[in-house]
Amino acid sequence: MGSQERRTEQRREQREALRERILEVSREIVKREGFASLSMRKLAEAIDYSPAALYLHFKSRGDIARALRVEGHASLRDAFLAHTSIADPAARLNAMGRAYVEFGLAEPETYRLMFMEHTDSAQAVAEAQRKGDDHAAEQGAATLSLIADAFAELRAADRLPAHAAPLACAEGLWANLHGIVALKLTGAALPETPATTLVELSLDAWFAPANRTEPRFISANRPDTSTR
Template sequence: MPRMGPQERRTEQRREQRQALRERILEVSREIVKREGFASLSMRKLAEAIDYSPAALYLHFKSRGDIARALRREGHASLRDAFVAHTSIADPAARLNAMGRAYVEFGLAEPETYRLMFMEPAGSAEAAADADDNGNGHAAESGAATLSLIADAFVELRAADRLPPRAAPIACAEGLWANLHGIVALKLNGAALPETPAATLVELSLDVWYAPVNGTEPRGTETRFNSPDRSDTSTR
């Protein structure tokens, strides 16, 4: 491999420094969002936390919304990874159960990231910043990639004649996602309902679509997901 000259080394060092600063900005942003919520994040507060001028931050991120887009991207990648970890489960019903649990666990373990990903008002500046030149959000693309993993399992259930006659796999996947989001949102917002443990709600949602394996009754469970400490969202 050819040795770099002095100018090339300086260029490479500057590139590495820029990348390190960008990663540091995201790291501190992530910490602030997890601790205080995205509403508490400002470019000035972030600059003070990393001991840089706000102008230095704008060289890496055009706005707070640009940071939101990067954090959303990370969140969607983490959620998809949580789903991919269960794709080796052969039985599609058991795979959906594991993915459903993983979704709820992610939402309750990363409440502020989840809120930023799925509960930020669509008309907000941060949400608008998530759109590309064609008007299609990166979050929508990431969500579609994750949704496809759910839909694949429903396709297998359809092939095994384990879905109701009119249940389209993609519609089932979207319906399950909506149910899972509802479970997480209710828990995060400290709603009086549901009182049923989140894991049981996941299984009951799935039982609507597929026949129990080997004719067994739906499996009840006492598994409980941990809710954020800062709100009264514990399961009973």
């Protein structure tokens, strides 16, 4: 009985180890060449097993993608957590925004896998949500709430108009920064402005009044307060 248990325990550990190894190699291939060029054959050769062996640990190629997305979201979340100690919510959002873009540019292929090639049909997405196995989306939502929380703090301090929902603001800021990363990653000739400058402009647009004495754009209608 005792030895029996030990044996099955060993089996389980070996199994786990191989799964981990598959994931590890996959991660490296994706980082280097992108998920598109991660084929089951190539992967099998790299770990010195036959292609068929992979299907004992992952249901499909897409299943590996899911696992890698989960890893990616965890590491993005870590990048955010490094800034949670910043007290001022606007300053915190600035730091997290910068961290987000840095993450995307530092790990372009992982970022692509997470946010740019999830082209599943709408019904597949709904299916995954219903079954509750879209772990990446759950993680994404959790990370996003770090941002939403900061916006909620801004609102609590009356530094955000009442009509702006914190979650919507968080998603808006996220989308804006995603655009910068995405355009850079597609490698087109435009935009020619460096990403850091684009980030600066975007964050200033959102948080300028919190960072400087003059608003970024001066209204033509508003009375000039400097002549009082």
